[in-house]
Amino acid sequence: MSVNLAVIYYSSTGTNYQMAQWAAEGGKEAGAEVKILKVAELAPEEAIAGNPAWKAHVEATANVPIATMNDLEWADAIIFSTPTRFGNVASQMKQFLDQTGGLWFQGKLVNKVVSAMTSAQNPNGGQEATILSLYTTMYHWGAIVVAPGYTDQSIFTAGGNPYGTSVSVDQDGNMKEDVRGAVQHQAKRVVTVAGWVKKGMQ
Structure with a gap:
């Protein structure tokens, strides 16, 4: 029984897009049908144009589909990836989450299996707070939060x-830790649990 996994991200210069790709790899290895989706950009064009790395990333990912409420309904499992903004999710991700009221009201987000990832310029830059703030929304959905915990050595490496x-991420946009294995493990864990939930519900 295949699990539908939506990897939904916001990325200005590419870090969270790369993490989303790694999550998709892990999800596919676990047997899931995977969609990589970005949330809509809210920043004004002049702000993007004034940052060469941001502009280049927007252009490079122009073909990535924008996440919709239909994608959430389709998904059995969802992995979110967002940079931290003062210990909270990026406004682009928050706006997307704020649109989910209709699905929430209809009970269509209950028992979705969810997990989250993030990035910041330093280890104490609000990374844990960002993930926990996103999970607060998931609790309101009635979703099942699947955190990686310490279930694999790759988590310590990351x-x-x-x-x-x-x-x-350093000033040049390079990741300081080796997180690919941890991202892939997290995705596989999410897909595994979503498979259990889906089988149990049927």
Whole structure:
């Protein structure tokens, strides 16, 4: 029984897009049908144009589909990836989550299996708080939060965040920790649990 996994991300210069790709790899290895989806960009064009890395990333990912409420309804499992903004999710991700009221009201988000990832410029830059703030919305959905915990050695290699994979990024946009294995493990764990839930519900 295949699990539908939506990997929904926001990325300005590419870190969370890369993490989303790694999550998709892990999900596919676990047998899931996977969609990589971005949330809509809210920043004004002049702000994007003024940052060469941001502009380049927007252009490079122009073909990535924008996440919709239909994608949430389709998904059995969802992995979110967002940079931290003062210990909270990026406004682009928050706006997407704020649109889910209709699905929430209809009970269509109940028992979705969810997990989250994030990035910041330093290890104490709000990474854990960002993931936990996103999970607050998931609790209101009635979703099933599947954190990686300390279930694989790759989590320690990536810095040891039990809430979800997080990575520090230097001024040049390079990831400081090796998180690929942790992201893939997190995705596989999410797909495995979603498979259990889906089978149990049927």
